[in-house]
Each structure stands twice: as structure tokens, then as C-alpha cells.
Amino acid sequence: MRKASRLFEIIQILRLAKKPMTAAAMAETLEVTVRSIYRDIVALQAMRVPIEGGRGIGYIMRPGFDLPPLMFSIEEMEAIVLSLALLERTGDDELKQAAKRVNQKIAGAVPAPLRQAMEGKALYAWGSAAPSPVGLDLGLVRRAIRDEQKLTLVYRDELGRATERMIRPIALIYYSQTANIVAWCELRQAIRNFRSDRVEHCAATQSYFKGEGDELRQLWTSGWTERPAAVS
Template structure:
């Protein structure tokens, strides 16, 4: 790793941490000696990067420090490209187009010396035809999740039974063969998973969910863990 890339990576490591990062942790992630970390930290401080701390305690970066957000490393670019390929396999046109737009923005922004890593990345997925292209428009659901709004939906169950539900959307979950809307169902007073191909009609309501998005998600995670524990106990 070149020194310039290493200095950038040190800043990235400090930015993503909410507690002091020791020289040993930095050295381990960068795969360099601790004395190299000391020299790099001193160089960054000399360049007026607001790093505080000392050997033995750890280092922190001033959260107000402003660094250009698209100073990407080749590894980060390839990670994004691999993610775009994975997203395309989901068969959701709206998400796929958004991912491609990200690549276009990166291409227009990064320095010329990084363009080869976009044109000819060192990573890739096995080319496969997407067989589970979604006909369900996920954009209203994703908007409802972001805005914390209730959804009115008409749903056909696996046995053909039709139902009308008011739900609190938590997450859109993607699997190899289908997409699930995970939500709290007001009529069942419980979390439910709805296959999007069985949703016949959907309306995002103006009514706001009564709890925060984060709290609703935590409740669902707790419910999921409880259900998994019950399943494991039943199998045991």
C-alpha cells in the first residue's frame, strides 16, 4: 500500500470509529509496523488533520473534519462494483438503476488514475441470467419506510384468501427467489412477512407510525430472535 493510500485509510478508520483507535489496531488493519503508524499519524497532524491522542491511549479524529467523500481507494471502488452486480441479481429494476447511477456518479468524480479500476475491476460475480425480475414497484414501500408512514395493502395469501391490512413497514427483504415486505400488522397485532408478488394493491397513507423507525426495527429484531430461538428449541 502506497503511503498516500495508507494515510487516507488511517483517516477512514478513525472516521468510522466512535472511540479511540490504538496504534496496534491501526497497524493490524493496515498490515504495517506500529512505528509506521506513529510516523503516519505525525505526518497527518503536520498536515493539519485534527487528530488527537497519543501512543498507548489511542487516536480520535475531530468529527467536524471535512474530507472529500469520494476519495476512494481501488478496494472501495471494487467493493461498490461488486455490490452493484449483486443488486442486479435481485431483479428489482428501481434498485438496479439506482446502483448504476451511483457508478456513473463515481466515474464522473474520481481522478483519472482510478478509472481503470472501474473499467476493469479485479472482482466479479459469475454471469447469470436474472430469473426473478420483480413486477412489484418497491419505490412506494421504500418511501414509506424512510418517512415512517403506514401502508394500506390488499394481500392474497398462499391459500388464495384475500385480506385487507394496515401495516407498519419495517424493511424490504430480498432473497434469491422473492422479495418480502416485513411489517407490523395492525389486524394481527404482530409482525408479518408479505411476499410482494402476492400484494394486489398498495397505498402509502399520510398517517405516521406512532413510534420511531429505529425503535420499530429493534422490536422486529427482538421478535425475529425470539422466533428463531423457538424454532431451534422445537427442533432440539
């Protein structure tokens, strides 16, 4: 989790807490070290966020501090509820957990009538859910797309032949049965789609393609009128 996201999460935790929260409890929730939480608390206090407390006794947020209110219409809230429900149909476990956290945050911030719209269970996303890929962490792929970081794959084609690839991931497409990684394949020297259910192993590298992501996405989309990228 990046520091900016972590600072926001700490504020949200303290805003919704009914009692002082220890650094250890927050560290467990955010899956970071206790030392990171201590540093983040100091940083937030330096930004005049009214956090009080200390090591061993926990931290609280003084009353009166709040983030800008969320103002949604009923239709906008229904759109959010249905969008979050659709994430349950992906094989991306990290996104499914994120959807649950979004629901909790919105429920804690919106007025009662809109909260009822979220909790009413009147909207459903029906259909089969894509299984989580065995050899691939889709969260790792999304982070590599954001950071423009190269990945290595062990990939099997439709005939079962395995190859090792170095790719520059630029997009993820979620289908009902699987997810496809769109990437520049250094072996094929072209844009290729990689089905997540055919990836046997995936790992991040120490190599990056900084500044190339937008150009590669333009190359990818420019071919849409001709034919989709091949599945490698």
C-alpha cells in the same frame, strides 16, 4: 425526490455537463417540473454555488467549484463495483437505475486508475435475478419506511386467500427470488413478513407512524433468537 437530493443532483449534472444545461433538460432527467428546477437554481445561487445563466439560455457551473474528492483504495472500489452489480439481481427497478447513476458519478470523480477498475468488467455478480413484482413498487415501500408512512395492501397468502391489510413498513429483505416487506400488521397486531410476489396492490395512505419505526425494528430483531417473523 426530496429537495436536498435534488440540489445535489443538479450540482452533479452541471459539474459533468459539457455545455449549458436548460432547466427543461434537467427537469426531464430528474422527473420534476421546470418550475422546481428554477427554484432550486435560485436556492443554490443563494448558497453561493457558482451557477451562471438564465431561462432560455441554460445554466453552467463556473470552473473551480467542486465537491470533496472521493478517495477510494482499489479494494474499496472493487467492493463498490461488486455491490452495485449485486443490485442488478434484485427486483427493485428503482434501485437498479440508482446503481447506474452511482457508477456514472463515481466514474466522473475518481482518478483514471480507479476509473479503469470500475470499467474493467472483471467482477461479476452471477446467478438468477429476481423478477420485478407486478402489484408492488418497491421504491414506494422504501420511501414509506423512511417517512414512517402506512401502506395498504391486497395480499394473498400461500393458499391464495386475499385479505386487505394496513401495515407499518419497517424493513425490506431482498432474497434471490423475491423481496419481503417486514411490517407491523394492524390486522394481525404483530410483526409480519409480506412476500412482494404475493402483493396484488399497494398504495400509500395519509396516515403515519412517526417515531415508532425504531421501536418496531427493535421488537422485530428482539425475536431473532427465538424465531423469524411469520410470513402473513
